[in-house]
Amino acid sequence: MSESQMSARPQQSANKVIDFAFSCLVLSWPRSSRDWAVAMQSELSEIDNPQESLCWLAGGIMSLGKAWWNQLICGGNPQEVATVKLPGVTAAILLVLAISSFALPGMRQGVVAIFDTWNFSRSYLSAAQLQKMGYEAEQNRDASTLAFVAMRLPANSLDKVRWADLAVSLDPSLTWVYFQMQDERQHPDAHFSERVAWLQKWDPDNAIPYLMEAQQSFHGFASTENGSPAQWVTSPNDQDHATEMAKHPLWVAVMEKAFRSPHFNDYQNERFNLNLAVQRKFGMNRPVDLVYSTIAGRIPDLLNIRSYAKWLTYNGVQRETAGDNSGATEDYWRAAHFAQRMQLESASDGIERLIAISMLQDSFQKLKDLYERTGRSDEARYAAFEIENAKAASVAFRENNWRLAESTSLPAWSAFMIHISSILILVTAVFSCVTILWIALRIGGAPKSRLALHKSACLIARIAPALLLLSLGLFYANYFPYLRSFNEASPRFAQNLTRTFGVLLQVPFTFSQFWTYGRGAVYFWTGFLTIGCISVLVLLIRMPARGKMEKQIA
Amino acid sequence: MATRLGSSKQMRTSKQTLALLNALVAKPTQWHYGYALSRETELMSGTLYPILMRLEERGWLETQWENLQETPEAQAEGRGGRPPRHMYRLTAGGRAWATEALAAARGTSKSKSSRATLKPARQHARILLGERILEQS
Numbered sequence: 001m002s003e004s005q006m007s008a009r010p011q012q013s014a015n016k017v018i019d020f021a022f023s024c025l026v027l028s029w030p031r032s033s034r035d036w037a038v039a040m041q042s043e044l045s046e047i048d049n050p051q052e053s054l055c056w057l058a059g060g061i062m063s064l065g066k067a068w069w070n071q072l073i074c075g076g077n078p079q080e081v082a083t084v085k086l087p088g089v090t091a092a093i094l095l096v097l098a099i100s101s102f103a104l105p106g107m108r109q110g111v112v113a114i115f116d117t118w119n120f121s122r123s124y125l126s127a128a129q130l131q132k133m134g135y136e137a138e139q140n141r142d143a144s145t146l147a148f149v150a151m152r153l154p155a156n157s158l159d160k161v162r163w164a165d166l167a168v169s170l171d172p173s174l175t176w177v178y179f180q181m182q183d184e185r186q187h188p189d190a191h192f193s194e195r196v197a198w199l200q201k202w203d204p205d206n207a208i209p210y211l212m213e214a215q216q217s218f219h220g221f222a223s224t225e226n227g228s229p230a231q232w233v234t235s236p237n238d239q240d241h242a243t244e245m246a247k248h249p250l251w252v253a254v255m256e257k258a259f260r261s262p263h264f265n266d267y268q269n270e271r272f273n274l275n276l277a278v279q280r281k282f283g284m285n286r287p288v289d290l291v292y293s294t295i296a297g298r299i300p301d302l303l304n305i306r307s308y309a310k311w312l313t314y315n316g317v318q319r320e321t322a323g324d325n326s327g328a329t330e331d332y333w334r335a336a337h338f339a340q341r342m343q344l345e346s347a348s349d350g351i352e353r354l355i356a357i358s359m360l361q362d363s364f365q366k367l368k369d370l371y372e373r374t375g376r377s378d379e380a381r382y383a384a385f386e387i388e389n390a391k392a393a394s395v396a397f398r399e400n401n402w403r404l405a406e407s408t409s410l411p412a413w414s415a416f417m418i419h420i421s422s423i424l425i426l427v428t429a430v431f432s433c434v435t436i437l438w439i440a441l442r443i444g445g446a447p448k449s450r451l452a453l454h455k456s457a458c459l460i461a462r463i464a465p466a467l468l469l470l471s472l473g474l475f476y477a478n479y480f481p482y483l484r485s486f487n488e489a490s491p492r493f494a495q496n497l498t499r500t501f502g503v504l505l506q507v508p509f510t511f512s513q514f515w516t517y518g519r520g521a522v523y524f525w526t527g528f529l530t531i532g533c534i535s536v537l538v539l540l541i542r543m544p545a546r547g548k549m550e551k552q553i554a
Numbered sequence: 555m556a557t558r559l560g561s562s563k564q565m566r567t568s569k570q571t572l573a574l575l576n577a578l579v580a581k582p583t584q585w586h587y588g589y590a591l592s593r594e595t596e597l598m599s600g601t602l603y604p605i606l607m608r609l610e611e612r613g614w615l616e617t618q619w620e621n622l623q624e625t626p627e628a629q630a631e632g633r634g635g636r637p638p639r640h641m642y643r644l645t646a647g648g649r650a651w652a653t654e655a656l657a658a659a660r661g662t663s664k665s666k667s668s669r670a671t672l673k674p675a676r677q678h679a680r681i682l683l684g685e686r687i688l689e690q691s
Binding site for chain 1: 588
């Protein structure tokens with residue numbers, strides 16, 4: 001097709017759009033070489049095929065990238081020194097606005113929370129800081145702070161137990177702290193039994209203090225006589241299992257007390273309340289710390305509980321065989337009652353609830369079989385109903401957890417945006433400060449030296465404050481729901497808090513794994529090194545050329 | 555677009571640059587348009603224009619905006635309302651350099667093709683040598 005024929009063709013709407021896009025491209029072209037962009041655009045009038053026009057536009061975009069690259073590396077025309085535009089009042093106002101946005105308490109808290117997640121620290125209080133807090137609390141006779149410190153200090157700290165004792169003596173309502181601070185599996189304490197006895201006395205209707213006592217001996221014999229404690233539950237030979245257990249009547253007696261207790265409270269709420277109260281008292285305002293502390297709450301040994309429940313049902317079967325149906329019924333019911341209490345009083349997404357449901361199914365199955373054999377059809381129907389209930393609860397638990405796992409990917413976008421905007425805040429803040437400092441130092445200096453860098457600095461100083469303010473706005477808008485979740489934190493909403501912030505914590509871990517493990521790490525580091533090497537090489541090659549160019553013009 | 559530097563610094567003569575030089579040298583006195591050059595050389599605009607820019611920067615390319623009113627062809631074709639186009643041709647220095655670069659490129663391609671014919675012969679010799687070693691062992 002000749003040029004005259006092409007010029008005669010009607011303008012297609014697609015070409016108009018492309019022409020408009022090219023006009024935008026021309027505007028964003030570096031001023032020093034903008035004529036070339038106009039030259040490229042003028043050729044569009046000769047192209048009648050929209051596909052070719054699109055290719056021409058794509059070429060324009062590529063050339064724009066190259067033009068900007070040349071502009072940044074080689075700099076513009078050094079004769080243009082007079083046209084360099086310094087950042088003005090607008091940039092200053094934007095910067096002041098950005099800085100003043102930190103007056104919002106939520107903004108400060110959010111930024112601190114994100115930096116906490118980047119540190120991967122589980123607790124921002126070091127052992128030395130905790131020690132200091134403990135000494136001050138000891139002087140002030142501050143029971144809650146002492147209990148807080150005792151819970152967090154490492155097991156080998158000499159003051160850990162002393163401060164816990166002092167906290168309990170000052171405020172006996174904190175006696176539960178012995179359960180949340182003690183880990184008898186790692187470091188058996190000489191005075192452990194004494195403290196468990198205090199806890200049993202303070203909270204006699206709770207199964208937990210008895211479980212504490214029992215699990216200490218359980219770990220003693222289960223791990224030495226028959227492999228790991230897990231084998232006690234998974235062992236196919238119930239008889240061997242029962243024979244071993246019968247050798248430890250003390251453990252059996254304490255577990256019986258635990259299973260007969262009317263309550264099952266593992267003091268998670270008390271732990272959460274204490275953490276929140278102390279954090280607010282000291283103005284710590286650190287959501288990540290509270291979340292980790294909540295997640296790290298101690299639960300009783302579930303293998304110990306499972307072993308005893310299994311032993312009870314085994315004994316029931318033996319009694320049934322011996323014709324002692326009432327004794328068997330009593331054993332099955334004891335396991336079932338404990339499982340019901342455990343199910344009712346544990347967290348809805350906790351592993352304790354899943355174990356309780358499994359125990360319920362086992363014990364009611366035995367009861368159903370027994371009732372059916374003895375012709376007690378009403379009771380058998382009730383047991384069957386409980387089995388169905390337990391099955392439904394098990395399905396609901398799994399679905400709920402599955403939904404939770406799925407839901408983490410939904411709010412992950414907001415978490416992702418928060419992290420991205422935090423990076424932008426950091427980068428733009430650094431650029432704003434560095435470029436403003438650069439410009440301030442150059443005032444009155446030689447105007448022609450390092451012109452390209454000066455031009456870039458001026459450009460960045462004009463743009464960076466606006467981007468900083470934008471990033472801060474983006475950050476606050478995305479962080480606001482998290483802020484509300486933290487402000488409304490209470491034991492009732494503890495799960496919401498851990499789930500909400502769990503998503504925020506997940507992002508740095510996912511990314512750290514991305515560039516430290518697997519295929520992603522290879523791609524990331526290869527790309528990073530390649531781009532880095534190319535950039536350094538180009539800079540090395542082009543920089544002398546720029547210097548030469550400036551000299552020639554001078 | 556005045557020439558910024560009359561630098562005689564060597565420019566990398568890539569395959570694309572050579573294709574463009576070939577097109578420009580073919581009709582050295584005639585003005586060329588960007589789109590026509592793109593079609594002739596089969597170069598994308600994203601490749602073509604940066605080369606043109608570099609040539610112009612080194613003083614090897616002359617550029618000029620089309621004057622529509624003065625061009626009788628344009629008036630005949632009814633180009634009213636159309637933007638003026640940019641035109642290119644090699645300068646005298648550019649022509650000399652382009653001829654030299656094209657000749658050098660032809661020389662290199664000849665030596666490359668002679669090396670290419672030697673390659674299979676060498677491979678064949680290696681195979682024969684390998685077979686002999688195997689027989690001896």
